[in-house]
Amino acid sequence: MRASESNQDYPFAVTNTAAALLDDAGTVLAWTPAAEALLERRSADVCGRPARDLLADADAGSGGWEAVLAQGGRSGCAGPDGWEGRATLRHGSGGELQIGFRVIPLNDGAPGKAARCLVIGAPLELVSRWRQDHAFTQELFLQGRVGLAVFDRDLRLLRTNTHLLPYTGVPVELYGRRLADFLWAEDAHTIEVRLREVLDSGTPLIGFNTTVRTLDDPRGGRIVTVQAFRLQEPDDRPMGVAAVFTDVTEHERSRGRLDLLYRATGALGGSLSVLRTVEDLVKVLAPTFGDCAAVDLAETVLTGGEPTADGHLPLPLIRMAVAGTEPEVLRTGTTTRFAAPPSASAERTCPGELVTGLGDRSAESGDDAVPEWAGAVPGAHSAMTAPLCARGTRFGRLTLWRTGDSAPLEEDDLALLEEIAARAAVAVDNARRYTKERRTAVGLQRSLLPPATSEKPAVEAAGLYLPADADSGVGGDWFDVIPLSSARVALVVGDVAGHGLHATAMMGRLRSAVRAMADLELEPEELLAHVDDMVVQVASEAESEDPDDGDAGIPLPGGPAGATCLYAVYDPVTRTCVMASAGHPPPAVVGPDGTVEYVELSPGPPLGVGGWPFEPVELELPPGSVLALYTDGLIERGEGDVDEGMRDLAERLQRSDVLARPLRQARHDIVEGLPPGRLRDDVTLLLARTRVVDTGSLATWLLDADPAVVADARHLVLAQLTAWDLDELSFSTELIVSELVTNAIRHAGGPVRLRLIRADTLTCEVSDSSNTQPRMRRARSSEEGGRGLYIVAQLSHRWGSRYTMGGKTVWSEQNLPLI
Incomplete structure (x- = not known):
């Protein structure tokens, strides 16, 4: 038995708690109906008898009620606060029942003396459970990692722990306040709507994530998980709502970063076009990760060219993709310069750069500490950039800005941007190399x-x-x-x-x-x-290629x-x-x-x-x-x-x-x-x-195999050229006809057909019955013949011969004079 702490809530004030009134001799004076129900002993059977008769072992020596009665016998039941303890009582059914009890001295007005004692008790199991609940509630309100709040039916705060919302702008004294008194109206309304649903329906709220921003510090805010359940009166009427607020900001940001990295990686693998790749990337980054995003690339990357690996030479960059709230501003000034890296190690690691506090710096103050790229977006309070580097070559950069009430960028954000930039660089480089290969292949195809x-x-x-x-x-x-x-x-x-x-x-x-x-x-x-x-x-x-031939190179795909x-x-x-x-x-x-x-x-x-x-x-x-x-x-x-x-x-x-x-x-x-x-x-x-060549553009003559007809052939051709207004070609055509007709009569025999065709060129044909193809050779200075076809070739745009069903045709083409 130990003295009870005076400030501790008493567990025996609950409904149906058993109670008995004892005099200073330990005799039971009164017995409540709850006591009758607890021990199944009627009041008439208990009242007037010593309380020790209810003990299962009245001769157990000191302890339990025996100690209480012994003390009461010497000095009555007097005591400043009473006692608590446990005892085993005889049950009316013949069994035993363990109870927890409390003895409360009752004064009769005499100073320092208690004439009577009030003893209240309950099954020991019930008392132990109450003590556990009490300890749980007490420790819960002392926790610093979660926020605990009890709201009344009007959703006013009744009780909170000291770490309800450990953010800037939360008042120290919260009793009787509404959430809207210190939170943004929309944030407070979102939470209260859910709490009202719990209060009305009795259905617990589990795992509801929302953003909490205070009136004093609206930027960024925190992400909390709200869990709530309804509190009820003994008659089941709603008493209020208990809610637990857990700060999951870092967890959600980490998960958000991982999700952003996953989505960015997915966007980077959706196309083999350089332009489409960077456009898909900035659409993922803005406005999810930042309010504005832009990608600048070296001009040579767009055509599949290889950027120079010399980091000390600045490369002209072209803004290829923008997304966010200021797209027009970002598109202006599309050509920038990429400064050389400070060192060779920096070139290998391709570090990014973070700039914060832009809104606190004056653009007119000439602050050289603000890079040009960082101040490109009006109203931006923070910015960061990460180079696009692949295979040791730096060929672009990825830049992000945050404006307005969004949270400032942090080092963790820069680390994420560098990771995304590293993956983007590989994707862009793959697209560049594919562009180069495709341009080569398509160029080959078109050339063929x-x-x-x-x-x-x-x-x-x-x-x-x-x-x-x-x-x-x-x-x-x-x-x-x-x-x-x-x-x-x-x-x-x-x-x-x-x-x-x-x-x-x-x-x-x-x-x-x-x-x-x-x-x-x-x-x-x-x-x-x-x-x-x-x-x-x-x-x-x-099929005869040797697969082990090292000089053969990479084998081409097989197949028919x-x-x-x-x-x-x-x-x-x-x-x-x-x-x-x-x-x-x-x-x-x-x-x-x-x-x-x-x-x-x-x-x-x-x-x-x-x-x-x-x-x-x-x-x-x-x-x-x-x-x-x-x-x-x-x-x-x-x-x-x-x-x-x-x-x-x-x-x-x-x-x-x-x-x-x-x-x-x-x-x-x-x-x-x-x-x-x-x-x-x-x-x-x-x-x-x-299309057709009309009869007016054709002239055909059948000549005998007689050398004398060569002169006639020349006259016929000259007359036809005059009719066609092609007198400029008279001299060359006359020589061509003379040589071809002479060769046909001399080497082939039989009738010769002479035909002129006026189309995009002037064609002269001489057909005979011989299947022997003429061959042009270079005659020696001592030879009289062998120069005919050479003259024809010199006077013609092109010439040749072809076999026909009845022999062959030797032809010559001349370009028509310009009109």
Whole structure:
């Protein structure tokens, strides 16, 4: 038994606590109904009997009530504050019950003497639980790491611990105050709305995060987690709300920094474009991390160039991306200078820089301590920058500003910015290197393809190429428009198996081979046969490469070296088109009446198979017809079959109005809806509108195999040139005709056909029945002959010969005089 502390709340004042009144001899004078219920003993059975009869062991010596009664027997129950203790009582059911009790002396008016004692008690378990609750509550209000508050039903503060909100601007005395008395109105309203919900519904509030800013110190504030539960009266009426405030500012900031780093890293990996990469980055940083953000890059980075590694030479920087509240201000003055690093070690580590207190410094005071970049945003109170460094090269910087009421930037923020800048530098450098590689690849691709549009006497042509790999922009499809002799033109479209640089390189070889063969004036089927042999040889060389040959370099991707190709020759004089296919789909012909038909040809095997012939097909094309040559990527789309794709292409040709519109415009409408990046295969389209050489621009004569007709031939040509107003070409044309007709009569025999064609050039043709090709040689000074073809070559823009069904044709072209 110990004396109770006078200032300690008494646990036995609760409802239904058992109580008994004892006189100074320890006799029970009164017995409450709660005591009857506790021990199951009636008042009549207990009153008038000694209290020791209730003890389970009345002879246990001193202790428990025995000590109380012994003291009461000597000097009564007098005592200044009474006693507390525990005892084991006899229960009316025959068992025993442990209780905790308190003895309270009752004075009868005599000084210093207690005539009677009031004994109150409760089960020992209940008393122990109360003491635990009391200790818990007491210690809880003494905690310094959390804030504890009790609100009444009007949400006024009744009780708080000393660390409710340990921030600037919180009053020392909070009793009776509302949160709005010292917090921002919006912050106080947010918390009170949640507390009111708890008070009304009784549902506890768990883990609610909110920002708390005081009226005296509004900048930044703190982030707290609020947990609340309702307090109730004994009759279950709401008494108020208890709330626990936990400061999680640092935790949330750390998590926010980690989340920002995660989102910034994700944004950096979304594109291989330098511009898109930095734009995505600043959108993540502002306004989440700062109010304004900007990225400055060296100009060479944009084109894929390599910035100089010499940190002592300043680099011109261009502002590439801005975001935040002052975008227009940030865009001004886009070119800045990047100062050299203070030391070699600084260059290696690429440190950032933090500047605070900008709002307290006067721009007119000439404060040299404020860098130019830091004061670029009006109203900024703090700023920081971090260099963009990758592979030891410094090529840009990332800058952040905070303005208004936002919290000033700190060293931890600078560390985060440096981490983001390090990752951004790698992403930008990867994008730069990709840009360089892509520009190289695309440059190679474009150098291997002809101009997209061309104007020839035979056709108006427009081509288009869409790579399946939109990132690399290269592939193995190609088209070509090759001018031939006599105003003719060759139209070519091909498709190399595979994608990427390997296919592009193979495409370049094939296009060069086709052009070389076309210069030999071969028929389409013969040309494809020669190209087929070349592809077979290339494939054989690739298979014979020694993988252990160190000089071979990195091997190119493997796979088939085959290709498909369609070669067509159109003659604007005869209006005929001869074509042959090596595994390539047939071209479409749009007639002058708007109907679309596909050429019925028998395609041979793809190039590279070898040993199979190619069959030519000849057709006559009305003037103004449009030929559409394409690769299979245009008709093998989606899940449909090839026939469906060909029907779709025919409809696209009709809808695009290729007959009336310029082909350079119509080509885009035909492939509309086929954006790069979602194609299953490369797409190539070549449109050619046919033209004709009218009869007024042709002159043909059939000459006998007699040397005397050479003079007649000269007179005929001179007369025709006068009729065409081409007298400036009379002298050269007369010599060319004289030499070619003389050679034909001397070496071939038989009739000779002489033809002049006026188109973009003046073509002179001499045809005979011989299959012997003329060869130009340099005659010696002692020889009388051998100079004819040399003279022809000197007078011509270009010349050559080609085989025909009945022999050969030697031709010469001269440029028309300027008008």
